[in-house]
Amino acid sequence: MLTTVYALLYYVAFAVFAGGIAWRVYEYAKTPQPANIVTTPAPVTRAGVVWRMFKEVLFFESLWKSNKWIWIFAQLFHASLWLILVRHARYFIDPVPALVVLAQPFGKYAGLTFVLGALGLLARRMFVARVRYISAPSDYLMLLLFLGIGISGLSMTFVNPVDIVGVKAFFLGLMTFNWQPLPGSPALLIHLGLVALWMLIFPFSKLVHAPGVFFSPTRNMVDNPREKFRPVPWMPAVSEVSFDPPHGTRK
Amino acid sequence: MAEDYKVIEELTTEEAQTDPLYVPEPVDGASEHIRSFPAAAEFEEKLGYPGERPANWQEVALNKMDELRGKFRSFRLFLDICVKCGACTDKCHYYMGTADPNNMPVGRQDLLRSVYRRYFTLPGKWFPSLVGARDLTEEVLDEWYTYYFQCSECRRCSVFCPYGIDTAEITMAAREILDSVGYGMKYTNEIIGKVFDIGNNLGLPKPALQSTLEDLEEEIEEDTGVPVRLPLDEPADILLVTPSADFFAEPHIDGLIGYAKVFHATGAKWTLSSYASEAANFAMFIGSYENMRRIALRIRKAAIDLGVKRIIIGECGHAWRAAYQFLNTLAGPCDFLDPKYPVPQHICEYTWDAIQAGKQKFDKSQNDHIKLTYHDSCNVARASRMGDYPGGQFDIPRNIIKAVCNNFYEMPEGTTREATLCCGGGGGLLTDDIMEIRKKGGSPRMKALKQARDEYGVNKMAAICAICKSQFTKIMPDHGFAVDDIMSVHQLVSNAIILPGSEQEKELMEEQTEERADAAE
Ligand code: SF4
Numbered sequence A: 001m002l003t004t005v006y007a008l009l010y011y012v013a014f015a016v017f018a019g020g021i022a023w024r025v026y027e028y029a030k031t032p033q034p035a036n037i038v039t040t041p042a043p044v045t046r047a048g049v050v051w052r053m054f055k056e057v058l059f060f061e062s063l064w065k066s067n068k069w070i071w072i073f074a075q076l077f078h079a080s081l082w083l084i085l086v087r088h089a090r091y092f093i094d095p096v097p098a099l100v101v102l103a104q105p106f107g108k109y110a111g112l113t114f115v116l117g118a119l120g121l122l123a124r125r126m127f128v129a130r131v132r133y134i135s136a137p138s139d140y141l142m143l144l145l146f147l148g149i150g151i152s153g154l155s156m157t158f159v160n161p162v163d164i165v166g167v168k169a170f171f172l173g174l175m176t177f178n179w180q181p182l183p184g185s186p187a188l189l190i191h192l193g194l195v196a197l198w199m200l201i202f203p204f205s206k207l208v209h210a211p212g213v214f215f216s217p218t219r220n221m222v223d224n225p226r227e228k229f230r231p232v233p234w235m236p237a238v239s240e241v242s243f244d245p246p247h248g249t250r251k
Numbered sequence B: 001m002a003e004d005y006k007v008i009e010e011l012t013t014e015e016a017q018t019d020p021l022y023v024p025e026p027v028d029g030a031s032e033h034i035r036s037f038p039a040a041a042e043f044e045e046k047l048g049y050p051g052e053r054p055a056n057w058q059e060v061a062l063n064k065m066d067e068l069r070g071k072f073r074s075f076r077l078f079l080d081i082c083v084k085c086g087a088c089t090d091k092c093h094y095y096m097g098t099a100d101p102n103n104m105p106v107g108r109q110d111l112l113r114s115v116y117r118r119y120f121t122l123p124g125k126w127f128p129s130l131v132g133a134r135d136l137t138e139e140v141l142d143e144w145y146t147y148y149f150q151c152s153e154c155r156r157c158s159v160f161c162p163y164g165i166d167t168a169e170i171t172m173a174a175r176e177i178l179d180s181v182g183y184g185m186k187y188t189n190e191i192i193g194k195v196f197d198i199g200n201n202l203g204l205p206k207p208a209l210q211s212t213l214e215d216l217e218e219e220i221e222e223d224t225g226v227p228v229r230l231p232l233d234e235p236a237d238i239l240l241v242t243p244s245a246d247f248f249a250e251p252h253i254d255g256l257i258g259y260a261k262v263f264h265a266t267g268a269k270w271t272l273s274s275y276a277s278e279a280a281n282f283a284m285f286i287g288s289y290e291n292m293r294r295i296a297l298r299i300r301k302a303a304i305d306l307g308v309k310r311i312i313i314g315e316c317g318h319a320w321r322a323a324y325q326f327l328n329t330l331a332g333p334c335d336f337l338d339p340k341y342p343v344p345q346h347i348c349e350y351t352w353d354a355i356q357a358g359k360q361k362f363d364k365s366q367n368d369h370i371k372l373t374y375h376d377s378c379n380v381a382r383a384s385r386m387g388d389y390p391g392g393q394f395d396i397p398r399n400i401i402k403a404v405c406n407n408f409y410e411m412p413e414g415t416t417r418e419a420t421l422c423c424g425g426g427g428g429l430l431t432d433d434i435m436e437i438r439k440k441g442g443s444p445r446m447k448a449l450k451q452a453r454d455e456y457g458v459n460k461m462a463a464i465c466a467i468c469k470s471q472f473t474k475i476m477p478d479h480g481f482a483v484d485d486i487m488s489v490h491q492l493v494s495n496a497i498i499l500p501g502s503e504q505e506k507e508l509m510e511e512q513t514e515e516r517a518d519a520a521e
């Protein structure tokens, strides 16, 4: 029963997650950006833009300029998240790749820094009046969701180990449509339930900042409006327009 | 500051009065009373908007929002991806100056985002209060009008947002939506109407322009003994398009004299156009591509009619953005111009090239009474470039200044270059209706200026933006400066340039002969 519920939940969650993100990316990709509105100073070459985006996405360059506290918590949070994701790949891939084995010891402790980062962000949200003002209930819940995922995960790593061989069998089974029983540990069920929830809301929430940042026109455009002509797709070509008459000639 | 302005206790403390980047705690509604006058029906209609608010205005506004999110990736994306991290909350000069949380960039975005969420996203449709979504009501519309006209579209927030979210894009879209239901701003929209009718923001018809330019020619000749021309509507190689304030306001006009002297000294064949007698493009402020294009096309037509090879833009911040980022897109391709030159060019690029060529003589001592600082105008800093490398827009004006002026000092770090603080009057807010927001929004810049004064004895500030210059003449007197302590960069050039055959050249030569004679003795 439990296995069936979680198996179905994960199929749905994955479909919504992957389909939702694909749909979002499609929307952003197809929506035109008529003028070049890059925030300057900006790179004047494509390679320069790649470098700018790289610094932005991995090192949060703008955030660094802007607020060191948010930067620290956000880096703790996101860098830990990357490590955790890599580490978790061991539950989906057999045999486990070398990189994932390498990440294992760090990944274990990344759970702690992840929770620390989320707590820092939560504290800012609660105690800095400006940030409190802009926070909706969903902004708090999102952090609580992450904390829930992190703490339930940590409890399995450090307090109550679960049958990870069984967990791996369950996920490999999901992927090959050959269902295997899910170990029934409460911490695991909470952990997996919250992760599924996270996948379900991802495409409909501010979490789309992850794919979205790559489409940000103030960051991803080359500073070349004088060199490169970009017509407005919904406006007639300049050969088809009429000009205002000079002053004094209008009837 | 006038007494009837709203006083925020926290902002009266010593620290708040001296630290240019001081960030107050939010005070709800602190600037909700500052509202510009809406446009009359006649002016809305002239721009293609309804004169009256339609009965089904909600539907119209929401349709407009839907249309805009299909036309502009910036708008759609920025509404979606803000994570409410708060990094931008202390970056807006209007927030720093008013403490009103709706003037925090993300606060300003949320005024519209809350409605977008309600009607265009699943969570907003299903759980509005959970995600801070709200219905589009009359109060919301009024709130938009109030606060979207307290944004100067300066893009300071976009520099600091981890996703580059540019509140200016949201402001422009909001103003376009407001206009779509006949709720435009009097100041901006009347000005745009004047450009359509006459060709410039000031409504100066050709004869008035002609006589102003003739007066200036006389003035220059009296001053220098050289017949420097300011040609209007003459066939030429260079079309100069400059903000019309240059024809008439101080210190702008001294900048225009400076351009004319540089053109004269370099032997350029140049002209102004009465048809395109405006570089400013206020339609950018209201986010209207259609109206913006109508203005941009005037430049194209003038350039073709006058048979020029290059287009050069005078000192103006948003006009330089409108030219740099938009002219090609809206009125290009400009393949009838000489491909050797970028389209368009900035007057500072032209002057700096001329200085580098080394043929011009300058007497820097003419500016020795000045201890100068330089204000980076927002749109120049964050929405354009000069020269061929990123950041040229910061260096080229400074290079010119240093070539013509001996005493130059920077304002404190964090208030210049890409982090520059707005003058407080940009984005279409340069109207006396809302002097309170202009003064409060300008206060961070004023504090930075005062630091430079206290530290280095700075007594003048130069800028290359018509709006900045006008705004500063209004707000600097509140801070112990004189009206004429704001200068055009080309005014400094004008002071120092030695035109061949001029009185100044003679004087300089005499001085040098005397010096040599003294030395010989
Ligand atoms: S910095 Fe950007 S993401 Fe953060 S709150 Fe401001 S607009 Fe949103």
Ligand code: SF4
Binding pocket: B091, B092, B093, B094, B103, B104, B105, B108, B150, B151, B152, B153, B154, B155, B156, B157, B158, B166, B167, B168, B171
């Ligand atoms: S664009 Fe400038 S004025 Fe507008 S919200 Fe951002 S910082 Fe403030």
